[in-house]
Amino acid sequence: MTTNNPSVFLLMVNGQIETANFPEYDDLYCKYCFVYGHDWAPTAGLEEGISQITSKGRDSSQSLVWNFPLDITFKSTNPFGWPQIVVSVYGPDTFGNDVVRGYGAVHVPFTPGKHTRTIPMFVPESTSRLQRFTSWLMGRRPEFTDPKVVAQGEGREVTRVRSQGFVTIQFNIVTKDMKKLGYDVTPAEQTPAGRPAGP
Amino acid sequence: MAELHIIGQIIGASGFPESSLFCKWGVHTGGAWKLLSGLKEGQTQVDIPQIGEMAYWSHPIDLHYSTKGLQGWPKLHLQVWHQDSFGRCQLYGYGYCHVPSSPGQHRLQCVTWRPVGTWQEQLAQMFVGGGPQLRSPDLIYSGADRYRLHTEAMGTVELELCIILRHFDRYGVES
Numbered sequence: 606m607t608t609n610n611p612s613v614f615l616l617m618v619n620g621q622i623e624t625a626n627f628p629e630y631d632d633l634y635c636k637y638c639f640v641y642g643h644d645w646a647p648t649a650g651l652e653e654g655i656s657q658i659t660s661k662g663r664d665s666s667q668s669l670v671w672n673f674p675l676d677i678t679f680k681s682t683n684p685f686g687w688p689q690i691v692v693s694v695y696g697p698d699t700f701g702n703d704v705v706r707g708y709g710a711v712h713v714p715f716t717p718g719k720h721t722r723t724i725p726m727f728v729p730e731s732t733s734r735l736q737r738f739t740s741w742l743m744g745r746r747p748e749f750t751d752p753k754v755v756a757q758g759e760g761r762e763v764t765r766v767r768s769q770g771f772v773t774i775q776f777n778i779v780t781k782d783m784k785k786l787g788y789d790v791t792p793a794e795q796t797p798a799g800r801p802a803g804p
Numbered sequence: 805m806a807e808l809h810i811i812g813q814i815i816g817a818s819g820f821p822e823s824s825l826f827c828k829w830g831v832h833t834g835g836a837w838k839l840l841s842g843l844k845e846g847q848t849q850v851d852i853p854q855i856g857e858m859a860y861w862s863h864p865i866d867l868h869y870s871t872k873g874l875q876g877w878p879k880l881h882l883q884v885w886h887q888d889s890f891g892r893c894q895l896y897g898y899g900y901c902h903v904p905s906s907p908g909q910h911r912l913q914c915v916t917w918r919p920v921g922t923w924q925e926q927l928a929q930m931f932v933g934g935g936p937q938l939r940s941p942d943l944i945y946s947g948a949d950r951y952r953l954h955t956e957a958m959g960t961v962e963l964e965l966c967i968i969l970r971h972f973d974r975y976g977v978e979s
Contacts, residue, residue: 628855642866684809684968685841685868710862712811715909715966725816725860727851758864762826762847765887769854788809789907789969793978 613680614788615648615781616688618713620774622656622673625694627726627770630706633669633696634658635772640710640756641679642686650677658696675774684788688713689756692772694726698744705748707770710756713778715790720776727766806972807840810867810878810903812965814848816860817884819959820896825859826850827961828883831867831903832945834876842867850887865965874977878903881944882961884916888933895937897958900945904967906979912963917955 638653707726830845848861897916
């Protein structure tokens, strides 16, 4: 099926939430969701998911393996509001309650091909010493009510965070019709003077 | 009109005397540029890193400009601040970088500097903190009045930006 005058472009995102590295914590699971602008709409695939609980391996790298699949396709007319993946990691504290161990976000890569992204994970901190004390007492640490705030640029100046780990995500990106809509995502290639003649 | 998308993140900063940093940022453009959507300035969160000395902000940037001319290609200017445990803020560095002009993904390292005062001021800064600041922050991205300043090197801010151009080739602009 070919159309000469497309009105939308497509962005296909495949990949996996591969591993995480949290030196201080173990038995973690993660949630992901995509945050995107008004012009964007998913056409296929899952917009959010929740992974299994994983423990550290016995090798020296101490990484947590999720190997959790991502597969989604978006359509849009405008790159503004390019999708971001928001990952939040949870795990049990010493009393067995699930508490957050990190939030992080990254833009879905822009150019076709395979990409690996390592995203820093951070948790919000209590703003006052009294709150810090009560949260220590109650065993509840501050969380974002909506993890999607980490994909927004507004209202962040009031948050204090502590970064304490990394999550590695692999992406495979395919785009369709971006060139036809006039968007240049890759540098203009030097036009080859002539291809070497084949045998 | 030609359009420019700047999408990416201010990842974080390293090489500063202390962590617990945040960053005020803004984009400066010439008169021919019009911001269609997105935030052109902001402030990041304060990060207190637990592993390593790099402070991570993961601050998203998403800007959509249209332009009638190339003059005044967008520049990103940054101010790195340190917040201590009492909530007092101290300037740690100024820096700016041009937004890359070629489309695609770019990893940028923006170096920063801060003004140095007289030796009396430096001595006072050692004990009570603070330090000189620029009265007009446009000096960060203009080269006109810099010769009167004495500065010292601070850390670097890391950014990842993706540039998407539209219809630049229609006007014969090569990038």
